[in-house]
Amino acid sequence: MTSSSFQKDGDNFPTARIENLQTLSSQKELKISSSESGFIKGGTAGSVALEHPTSFPKTKTNKVLTKPEKPISWSMPVQAMLDQPPATLPQRLIYGGIAFCLIFGTWAWFGTIEEVGHASGKLIPKGETYKIEPLDIGKVSRIAVKEGDTVTAGQVLVELDRQLEEKEIERLEQLLINYQMELAQKQNLLEKISLEAQTYQAISQAQENEQRAAIAQAKEKIKTTQEILLLQQRQYSAYQTRQDYLQPLSGTAQERLEELEKELLEHQKRIEKLQSLVEEGAVSQEYVFQAEQAMRATKQQILQSQLQEGNNVKEQLFQAQQSLRDLQTNITQKQGELNTAFKEAERLESELTSKQAQAQQTQLQYQQQKQKLALEITQIQGKITETQNLLVTAKTKLQYKYLKAPVDGVVLSLNIQNTGKVVETGNTIAEIAPEGVPLELSATLVNREAGFVQKGMPVQIKFDAYPYQDYGIISGKVSSISEDAKTDEDLGEVYQVKVELEQNYIQENQQPIQFKAGQTASADIIIRRRRIIDILLDPIKQLQKDGIKL
Numbered sequence: 064m065t066s067s068s069f070q071k072d073g074d075n076f077p078t079a080r081i082e083n084l085q086t087l088s089s090q091k092e093l094k095i096s097s098s099e100s101g102f103i104k105g106g107t108a109g110s111v112a113l114e115h116p117t118s119f120p121k122t123k124t125n126k127v128l129t130k131p132e133k134p135i136s137w138s139m140p141v142q143a144m145l146d147q148p149p150a151t152l153p154q155r156l157i158y159g160g161i162a163f164c165l166i167f168g169t170w171a172w173f174g175t176i177e178e179v180g181h182a183s184g185k186l187i188p189k190g191e192t193y194k195i196e197p198l199d200i201g202k203v204s205r206i207a208v209k210e211g212d213t214v215t216a217g218q219v220l221v222e223l224d225r226q227l228e229e230k231e232i233e234r235l236e237q238l239l240i241n242y243q244m245e246l247a248q249k250q251n252l253l254e255k256i257s258l259e260a261q262t263y264q265a266i267s268q269a270q271e272n273e274q275r276a277a278i279a280q281a282k283e284k285i286k287t288t289q290e291i292l293l294l295q296q297r298q299y300s301a302y303q304t305r306q307d308y309l310q311p312l313s314g315t316a317q318e319r320l321e322e323l324e325k326e327l328l329e330h331q332k333r334i335e336k337l338q339s340l341v342e343e344g345a346v347s348q349e350y351v352f353q354a355e356q357a358m359r360a361t362k363q364q365i366l367q368s369q370l371q372e373g374n375n376v377k378e379q380l381f382q383a384q385q386s387l388r389d390l391q392t393n394i395t396q397k398q399g400e401l402n403t404a405f406k407e408a409e410r411l412e413s414e415l416t417s418k419q420a421q422a423q424q425t426q427l428q429y430q431q432q433k434q435k436l437a438l439e440i441t442q443i444q445g446k447i448t449e450t451q452n453l454l455v456t457a458k459t460k461l462q463y464k465y466l467k468a469p470v471d472g473v474v475l476s477l478n479i480q481n482t483g484k485v486v487e488t489g490n491t492i493a494e495i496a497p498e499g500v501p502l503e504l505s506a507t508l509v510n511r512e513a514g515f516v517q518k519g520m521p522v523q524i525k526f527d528a529y530p531y532q533d534y535g536i537i538s539g540k541v542s543s544i545s546e547d548a549k550t551d552e553d554l555g556e557v558y559q560v561k562v563e564l565e566q567n568y569i570q571e572n573q574q575p576i577q578f579k580a581g582q583t584a585s586a587d588i589i590i591r592r593r594r595i596i597d598i599l600l601d602p603i604k605q606l607q608k609d610g611i612k613l
Contacts (some may be wrong), residue, residue: 171596184506193495201484214468225464267422281408299390496580508555
C-alpha cells in the first residue's frame, strides 16, 4: 500500500484499511492511549498527505467506498487522529534512512579496512652490529670517540688502564732475557764438553790404535822369534844329526888307519923275509923292491889318512859341535826374547784394556755431563717457552686494554661518558655499524599484535626525524620475526621484528638524504584486510560466543 492510493481516494480510507479497522473494532473495544495514538500517528497513516481529488475513477473499489454497507464509527481520539493531515518530514527521514542504510551496508559489505600491528624501533645495519665489549676488567683511562663518529678498522675507541700489564710485560721480558743468557751459557758449555769429548775420543782412539799397532808388532815379533827359534831348532837338530853322523866316521877312519898300520907291519915283515931270501938268493932283488914300494904306498896312505880323513872328520865334528853350541845359545836367547815378547804383548794388551776402560769411563762421564746439560737446557727452554707464552698472554691482555673498531663504520652508541669508570667483561661499551651495509628496521612488537605477523608482510614506516606529513611514508616488508618472545619491563611480552626498507633515503629539494643507523621509527605492519561489516559485527559475534542469544 502506497501514499498514492490515499491521494486518489480523497478523504476516505482504502477499503482494506477500513475493513481491518472494523474487524478490530468488532473483536475488541478499541482503547487508545496518548502513547498509542502517537504510535499510530507515526505510522503510515500519519505520514500520508491526503489530497481531495475532484473526481474518482470508476472502479469496483470506488463503488465499494461510495456505497458502504455500514456506517463507520470511531472513538473521538482515533477520529481526531485520523482527521489530522499527514506530515511529509518523517516520510523523508525514513526514505533518507533507508537510502543511508543501503549505501552504508553496501560500503560496509564491500569496503575493507587494513588491520595493522604497531611496532617501534630503530635502524640498524642489516645483519648485526658489532658490539664492543671488554675482555678483561679495567678502568677507563681515555675515550677516543663519540657517538656518530666515523671510524676505521683498528681505530682505538676506548683505552683502559694498562699499568699492571706494562709492568708485567717488563718483568717477563727481563726474565726472558735472563733465561736466554743462561741458555746460551749452557749451550756453550755443552758445545765445549762435546768438543772435549770428541777430542778425548780422538786421542783415545789414536792411543788405542797405537797400542793395537804395538800389540800387533809384538805379536809379529813373537811370530818372527818363533819362526827363528823353530829354524834354529831345526838347525840344531841337523847339526845334532851331523854330529851323530860324524862321530861314526871318525871311528871308521881310525880303524882304517889301524888297518893300514897293520898292513904296513906286514909289508915290513915281508920285506925282511924277502931280504933274507935275497941274501940267500932264493928270490931276486926285484921282489924286495916291490915290497918296499908297497910298504911306502901303505905309509903314504896312512899319512894321507891321518892328514885328510882324520883331520877333516874331526874338523867337521868340531864345527858341528861348535854350531850346536852356538845354536843352543841362540835358541836360549830367542826363547828369552820370545818370552819377553809374550810378556810385552800381554802388557800391551793389558794396557790397551785399561786404556779402553778409562776411555769408556771418561766418555761415560762426558755423556753424563752432556745429558745433565741437555736436561738443564731442556728445562731452561721450557721456562723460556713458558715465559714467552706468558709474555704473549700479557701482551694480549695489554691489547685488550685497547678497545678497537673491528670494521669501518659509524659509532652507533657509546655507553661510557667519563674516564675512571670501571668496566667488566660482558659490558657493551659501544656499538659499531659497518660501513656500506644496507639498513633495516629492528622493531619491537607487542605480543597481542604478533599473532598474524608473517615474513613478507608489507610495512609502512614513519621516521621520527622526518615527519611523514612532509616526507611521506617509507614502504618495506617484514624480513624476519623472532621465534620466542622476550619480556619488556614496559610492554610485557614482545617479539623482535626485522623490516627491510624499499629505499634507504628520503628526498629533500630533489636531493636524497640517506638514513643513518640509530634513527628511530614506527612501523605499521599490515596484517590483513577485513570487511567493514565484519568489524561492525565483531561485538555481536563476541556476545554470541559469550552465550548471549540475540
